[in-house]
Amino acid sequence: MTTPLLEIRDLHVRLEEQPEIEILRGINLTIQPGEVHSIMGPNGSGKSTLAQVLSGKEDYEITQGEILFNGEDLADMDADERANAGVFLAFQYPVEIPGVSSMQFLKAAVNAKRAFEGKEELDAGSLLRHFRAKAEQINVPFEMLKRNVNEGFSGGEKKRFEIFQMAVLDSVLGILDESDSGLDIDALKIVSDGVNSMRDGNRGFLLITHYQRLLSYIVPDRVHVLVKGQIIRSGGKELALELEEHGYAPFGVNEQATQPATA
Amino acid sequence: MTSLLTEPTAAHEGLELPAWLRDLKEAGAAAAASLGLPTTKLESWRFTDLRAIDGIDFAMPAAHQHALSAADLQRFAIEDLEVARAVFVDGAFSESLSDLSGVGPAQVLLLSDAVQQREGDLRDKLGSLMLAPEDGLEALNQSRMDDGIVIIVPDDAVIERPLEILSVCTGQGEPVAWHPRHVIVAGKRSQVRVLEHSVSLTDDAVGFTNSVTEVFADEGAKVEHYFLERDSRSSFNISTLATRQESGSDVHSHTVLLGGRLVRNNVQPTLNGSKAHCLINGLYVGDGEQLLDNAMRVRHAAPDCESRQHYKGIMNGKSRGIFTGRIIVDKAGQQTDAVQSSRAMLLSESARATARPQLEIYADDVKCTHGATTGRVDDDAVFYFMSRGLSEEVARAMLIYAFAAEGFDRMELVPVRRLLAREMIAKLPKAAGLSIEV
Numbered sequence: 071m072t073t074p075l076l077e078i079r080d081l082h083v084r085l086e087e088q089p090e091i092e093i094l095r096g097i098n099l100t101i102q103p104g105e106v107h108s109i110m111g112p113n114g115s116g117k118s119t120l121a122q123v124l125s126g127k128e129d130y131e132i133t134q135g136e137i138l139f140n141g142e143d144l145a146d147m148d149a150d151e152r153a154n155a156g157v158f159l160a161f162q163y164p165v166e167i168p169g170v171s172s173m174q175f176l177k178a179a180v181n182a183k184r185a186f187e188g189k190e191e192l193d194a195g196s197l198l199r200h201f202r203a204k205a206e207q208i209n210v211p212f213e214m215l216k217r218n219v220n221e222g223f224s225g226g227e228k229k230r231f232e233i234f235q236m237a238v239l240d241s242v243l244g245i246l247d248e249s250d251s252g253l254d255i256d257a258l259k260i261v262s263d264g265v266n267s268m269r270d271g272n273r274g275f276l277l278i279t280h281y282q283r284l285l286s287y288i289v290p291d292r293v294h295v296l297v298k299g300q301i302i303r304s305g306g307k308e309l310a311l312e313l314e315e316h317g318y319a320p321f322g323v324n325e326q327a328t329q330p331a332t333a
Numbered sequence: 334m335t336s337l338l339t340e341p342t343a344a345h346e347g348l349e350l351p352a353w354l355r356d357l358k359e360a361g362a363a364a365a366a367s368l369g370l371p372t373t374k375l376e377s378w379r380f381t382d383l384r385a386i387d388g389i390d391f392a393m394p395a396a397h398q399h400a401l402s403a404a405d406l407q408r409f410a411i412e413d414l415e416v417a418r419a420v421f422v423d424g425a426f427s428e429s430l431s432d433l434s435g436v437g438p439a440q441v442l443l444l445s446d447a448v449q450q451r452e453g454d455l456r457d458k459l460g461s462l463m464l465a466p467e468d469g470l471e472a473l474n475q476s477r478m479d480d481g482i483v484i485i486v487p488d489d490a491v492i493e494r495p496l497e498i499l500s501v502c503t504g505q506g507e508p509v510a511w512h513p514r515h516v517i518v519a520g521k522r523s524q525v526r527v528l529e530h531s532v533s534l535t536d537d538a539v540g541f542t543n544s545v546t547e548v549f550a551d552e553g554a555k556v557e558h559y560f561l562e563r564d565s566r567s568s569f570n571i572s573t574l575a576t577r578q579e580s581g582s583d584v585h586s587h588t589v590l591l592g593g594r595l596v597r598n599n600v601q602p603t604l605n606g607s608k609a610h611c612l613i614n615g616l617y618v619g620d621g622e623q624l625l626d627n628a629m630r631v632r633h634a635a636p637d638c639e640s641r642q643h644y645k646g647i648m649n650g651k652s653r654g655i656f657t658g659r660i661i662v663d664k665a666g667q668q669t670d671a672v673q674s675s676r677a678m679l680l681s682e683s684a685r686a687t688a689r690p691q692l693e694i695y696a697d698d699v700k701c702t703h704g705a706t707t708g709r710v711d712d713d714a715v716f717y718f719m720s721r722g723l724s725e726e727v728a729r730a731m732l733i734y735a736f737a738a739e740g741f742d743r744m745e746l747v748p749v750r751r752l753l754a755r756e757m758i759a760k761l762p763k764a765a766g767l768s769i770e771v
Contacts, residue, residue, distance in 0.1 A: 125720050153722035165717040169735025178731065179721040186722065235721060 073141040075243055075274040076101040076124075082134035083116075083123050089131070093119045095299035096135070101243070101274045108277040108285055110310060111296035112318045117278045118162060120296070121247040124276075125159035126152045139243065153179075154186035158241035160232035162248040167219035172231070175219050176201065176238055183239060204237040208264040226257030233264040244268070244275045250284035262287030282314035297321050337370065337391055337473065337510055337541065354448055357460050361475025368469035375468060380655045380687060381626040385595050386569055391510035391541050394424025394479055399503045401534075403430060409499060409532050414748035416497040416528070417441065419482045423503050423540070424511025426480055435494045439486045439525060444514055447483035454485055454518060462547045462575035462603070470571050474512040474545045481513040481544075484527065488520035488551070495526040495746065502531075502568060504538025515546040519554035519582075526557040526746065529572070533565035533592070542570045550582035552606065557585045557745055563756065564592040566621060573599040580606030580635070587744050589753050590617040590625045591760060601630045604638035604666075615644040616740040616753075618760050619652030619684070626655040629673075633666035633699075640670075645740055646677040647733060648684035649762060658703065659691040666696045673703040678710065678736050680762065730761045 076099070083094035093116045101107050111117050123130050124137065126149030137144040144152060167175070180200070181191045192200070205212045210230050220228050229249050236244050244265070250258055265275065265288050277288060285293070285307065293309040294301045295318075302321055303309065317323075350358070371378040401422055419441065420430035426443055433441045440451070448455055463471055482498050498515060519525055531542060542564070550556050556576075564570050570593045576584050590596050602611045617625040631640045646654035656675040677686030688705035710732050718728035737757060741750040 127716055148725070149716060149719040150722050150724050150728075153720055159720050161717065161720075165711075165714050167714055167717070167732070167735060169738040170731055175718070175721070175731075178723055178727065179718075182722040182724070182727070239722065 072103065074100045074138070075103045075105070075140060076276070077138040078135070079138070080135035081123075081132065081137060083119060083130050083132055086129055086131050092133070093130075093299055094123070097299075097301060099294065099301065101276060103274060104269075104271040105292065106269065106275040106277065106288060106290045107292045107294065108279060108290040108310065109294050109296050109301075110279055110282075110313055112323050113280070115296045116299040117296055118247055121159055121245050121276075121278050124245055125149055125157060150182070151186070153239070153241070154183045156242035158236040158239060158244050160229070160236060160244065160246045160249050162251060164220045164223075164228045164232055166221045166223075168221050170219050171215070172217055172219050173201070173215045176215070176235065179235070179239060201238060204234060207267050208234040208237050209260050210234045225252040226254070226260070229253060229257065229261050230264065233261055237264070237268060242273050244273070245278070246275065247278050248280065249277075250279055250281065258284065259287060282310040285310045295321060297323055337386070351448060351452060351456075353456055354459070358476050358478065361472045361477075364472035365469045365476050368472055371468040371470060377467065377628060377657065380653065381595065381597055381624060383595070386541065389508055389539060389541075392507040394509055394511045396425040399423060399505045401427070401430060401501065401503070405534070406430060406499070406501065409501070409530065411497075411748050411752050413751075414495065414746060416495045418497045418499055421498070421500045421511070421513070423501070423509040424479055424513070433496075436492050436496060438490050439484055439492045439496075441496065442483045442485075444478060444481040444483050444516070447485075447516070451483065451485060455483065455516065458518065458547065458549055459514070459516060460547075462577055462601070463545065470543050471545065471573060474514060474543050474573075477512040478514040479511045481515040483516045483518075484525065485518045486520050486523040486525045486554075489522050490520065491524040492526070495528055497528040497530055500529070500531045500542065502533040502538045502540035502564065504533060504535040504540075504565065508539035508541065510541035510543065513542075513544045515544070517546065517548045517556060517558075519548070519550045519556050521551045522553040523551070524555040526559075528559040528561060528749070530561045530563070531570060532563045533568055536565050537567050538565045539567045540564065540569070542568070542572065544571070545573045545575065548574065548576040548584060550576060550578045550584050550609075552579045553581045554579075555583045558587070559744070559746070559749060560586070560588045560598070561749070561753065562588070562590045562592060562596060562598070564596075566592065566594055566623070568593050569595050571597045573601065575601040575603075576611070577603050577605050578609040578611060581608050582606065583610045585612040585743075585745075586614065588615040588617075588627070590615075590619075590627075591756055593623065593625070595624045595626075597626045597628065599628045599630070601632075602640065603632040603634055604640065605634050607635045607637045609635065610639045611641070612743065613640070613642040613644075614740055614743045616646075616737050616757075617644070617654055618647045618737075618757055619654055620649040620760060621652060622650070623652040625652070628657045628659075630659045630661070631671065633660070633662040633669040633671065633696075635665055636667045636669070638666065638669055640672070642673040642675075643740065643743070644675045645737055646686050647680065647737060648677060648686050649680040651681075651683040653684070654686045655689075656687070656705070657689045657691065660693070660701055660703070662694045662696045662699050662701065664695045667698045669696060669699040669701065671699070671701040675705040676736075677707045678733065679707060680710070680733070726762075730758065733761055734758060
């Protein structure tokens, strides 16, 4: 049996600042290389928390359980080490950084990963060729790289640029945190095409979404329903359609009165 | 009281001066004697305590005291920038280290020569921007004027090669205090760039600079002035840039404070003719115990003028940054468009930044906006960068750099941007591994 790409075992998480609230209450999830999983759930179910915990955000405390990435415990790795090892979080709200060009940012990121792997820095020419090839693959205009990181980007541009970054960094696990939110159909299609172009036998994705819509474009192997910090049901792609039709109510969720929202 | 106010000996009064200049110097001496050095009781010096110089005996500049070679200066050269250069070593002009060629038809002279050779050009100008010294230091400069550089640019002349005034503090022998007076006279529609560059040979070199630069930008003239302050951490630097701008002129002042123990940077433009524009662009980067005090005084004395002030401070350690932005709009200054922004980033718990906007508006149809912020590095941005594989140190350094980058982008001389970016990065905590293309 191959080593799972991601294996989450009985994960319990709380906010460092609000330790009385347990946000994730025993998550179990295994993603094999090549698989696409989706986590669906109502607002406040802990979806984004899971994404942030996986990527190494420090505001959370793991009180129980473990996260294995390619068999290695992620708990001891900082966010940058996780990224360099191949974990990629596509942000729900990518941060605008005036003063840093996208090009400069990506050069630094690519070379940080190469340093992590014990490889030499890429020269400027090779980097440019790499960026051009990925820009074409993900369908982002190359001109975007000349602009400052996310500054003044439209919602759609930001989400595309996230996927482009994942392609540039050649990450093996893509965690997409509501990459569909705020997108019109055209933008959603471009983002989805980008993700689909990266699907292969080694790479895995975890799509975090509120709506089924995204999953018509990026068809998942497994769908999990997250409610109040627990996966209460898992199934194939048809589960998403069922949710679309009946909402989260059959799972005992009143959409109007969910848990306190977590970012 | 410090030796700064001691009367110069007769030996330094060698030259025969025109009577008007003698009067000017004497008036300065009298004002300096009555005003004394500024104390923190003066509103404008509230945060900057000159008692730090107590106990230091400063000598007067003396020519050929410490001979330097061109090789000694090599490390202060601005890469990829060909300049005409006037070099002062411990306040004394060094002819052998200076090269003032390639700037014709502009004329570049020592002040002592200029008052003889170009008396007609200087008589009404010299000191005219300093009419009523507010503090003893300006007066002291007026009383001494330990020489300086006079640049006279004829009408319509465009001087491509920048002029650099390099001041080197050697740290050898007694600490020197000097009071240079530079004058830039830019004729109608002329263009010129001047860099004042202040450096020290060693980290513990002690020097006291009290300089005044007067800029006269005639109609349509364009002057770009840089002040690159890279003194040792034991040095004191009080610098004043005063300008008078006629119609349609454009003066850009770029200031970057990196070194010094106590630095006071005064920028005082007067927009004297309609449709004049001035840019006041500054960056101050402090750490350790540095005190970096910026005092702006922009005067709109004519209608339809624009002024833009953009200052940014990055304070680490126990350093303190001050920005005072005074905008005065005279009755004549209708349709003034004045913008002032002051932003500071604090990198440590003990660093401090103070911003004081001061608006005095006597005209009724003006647009004046000002804003001041003080913040820290954005943690969300740090996490964003880390989630792409950058170490926390590099992420922070990039973000700090990004904060300052806007100021560099306003500078027209790209080699100067590069030099300053490199020097700034070198000053950031744990920024090794950060390479920035400017």
